[in-house]
Amino acid sequence: MSRRPRGATAALWGLGVLTAGVAAVAAGGFGFRGGGPGPGPAARPPATAEVTRQTMLDTDEQSGELGYGARTTLAGRIDGIVTKVPLAGDVVTRGQAVYRVDDTPVVLLYGDITAYRTLAPGVTGPDVRQLEENLTALGYAGFTVDTTYSASTATAVRRWQHDLGLPPTGAVELGRVLFAPGEIRIDAVTMGVNRTTGGGDEILQYTGTGRRVTVLLDVSDQRLARTGVAVGVRLPDGRSVPGRVERVSTVVEQPPGAAAAPRTRIEALVALADPAAANGIDAAVVTVVFTADRRENVLTVPVAALLALAEGGYGIEVVDGAGTHYVRVQTGLFAGGRVEISGDGVREGLTVGMPA
Template sequence: MFTDRGTGTEPAVGAEVESTQEGTAPPHAPGRRRSRTALIAAAFVVVTAVAVVGALGLGGGDKGPQAPPRAGSAVAVTRTTLVERTKVEGTLGYGTEIPLPVKATGTVTWLPEAGATAERGDTLLRVDDRPVVLLYGTLPMYRELGLTAAPAAPTAPESGAPTPPAPGGAGGKGTAGTSAGTGAGTGSENDTGTPPPAATPPPPQPLRGMDVLQFESNLAALGYDGFTVDEKFTSGTERAVKRWQKALGVPVTGRIGLGDVVYASGRVRLGQAGVRLGAAAGDNALTYTGTTRKVVVNASALEASWAVRGADVTVGLPDGSPVKGKVAAVGKQATAPEGEGGNGGPPTVPVTITVPDQQALGRLESGPVSVEYVGRKRENVLTVPVAALVALAEGGHGLETEDGLFVTARTGLFAEGMVEVSGPKLRAGLKVRIPQ
């Protein structure tokens, strides 16, 4: 409350307040009615300004700033937890679209619609009328999968062995320039002149690797069996692949080509195609995102302390309904906003927020939203409505008790129309007046 010092024999407006000690009743003076009216008017102006700052500049929760109590009424000092909440703008969507690693070569003959979802075993696109199938995994397709031929054993002739006779030689006789042998040959012909039988080719050998394990896991998940899911591509795997190829309507070879499949971490939502029908397939043929809607906030790098992985937030939808969210990721690289002369504002970092209850988002797939987070929290503190504060002439704030006494109140956190107060004369349950 403002106090003034008067001069002369007539008490000045507010003179009785100066002589009043904290916690004592003001004396009865002739000018008391005029001074009290002036003081209340001055306090009302200051309290109004403080209330605006507390409500607009320092937070607000799900319920919004509380309506100030009626002027002249008495309210109790309460002990509670005071929370400051801040709202920032965000964007709802599926995240940044990423190119699918399509390695098939040829002409694109079919493309899906943008926004379609695909899961394990679904066709992503067709190249030369051959499906490119989605499988789950983190290891990219980098080689053809199938049985491999064993390397042939070396057959170098022994040192000093004579040159084999020409075909058609009878009785082991050699050609001109070579000595005739009588039973001393190279083994390429027997005594009757019949060549030995051709060597049997070695059986195909299993292909080994972690990519084989990843592929076999998908094949088994699609319902094809008859093999052990491990790091070996065996004849059992080959038979299962042939059954899968027959179901897909492609040539039954038992081998998986480099461009036959594409791996992703799970179900995907397909974005805009990067090519048209009839164009050559390539790495930018299709883009994708996850199938879960999320919110991205470009938070000020100077005020991003709230953005901690796992922190709870509230997402405000365009229709005003709140949805619970959780901070999932915080970018590590700050970006300067666009603006002439570098005055576009402080640098920002991207903050990704997930929404566990996807049904609460309804059919909304993208658009602007708000994100409300807890900035500061003060637990077990004394609070009063902001409207109860009275600015004192000597500086600081005070509160008027029901008895008309004024006690000093140090202010702390402003939030939700309330303010944290402390002082030697303050206690929970103390009744204070709202200035008129």
């Protein structure tokens, strides 16, 4: 499967597959007289094909990397000595410690808003609601889930801190929690125990736990990757599983060498419809099949059946009984060696001439 050109460019490409003999005749031009078909040739064409009705797909295959998606760095904001770190591959869920400083936990909570300030009574904002939603999910109550850090919120936070072995201050200091969209998988640990932290040094890198395929496309191929579109993913063992483009973004690559110019690429993140299909595959190169265009229930002929017309445009040679005549057609999508056509008198089942 491969990407095919469209429109005038596609038509010129289609002519490139004509044999030398047919191309020579086409150069002389098949003309129409008085707006209608001209007389057909004396002999039947050496080969024929049928006009068929089908769904056409413009597809393209790209290599992708199956893994756990983008890596995120966790910086240490709590002053102290690192006393415990996880192992690469560990999975951390809501309420669990990601790592420990001075034997106190830095805790994972769920949310899309990153922790960027201390949360204490009087503070308002969507990050307050995010914290309160997590406290509720962990079984703490007695407050209203809203955007205001109230005295009742502080009371619930003290109970939570007590259960974690933290000083019950009623305020959540910056760096005490990591907000992530869901459970995380530790990808790499970059700071070991007995190291001093607190100045924003990197502690570890983490990812989500869902399998993702990352595809890097040239900018000219960005039409292939649109958020929400369905794709096919071919795994190393030959199985094909459905997927969907989850996110599309622009990235800049710096090739090796100081003199090399940066290169802009399109990064598509693909989620598998059935994540279990990738069980047992830690990381691998896979093939992603993108469908850039789809034409439902259209008439098609082999690309080689197209003929150039002297007055411009394209036609087909229709075989009718013992003779033939030419019919002007409009071209649409080119894919899989066939071309979408339409025009007066063009119908399913017509027999058309093919070059030798």
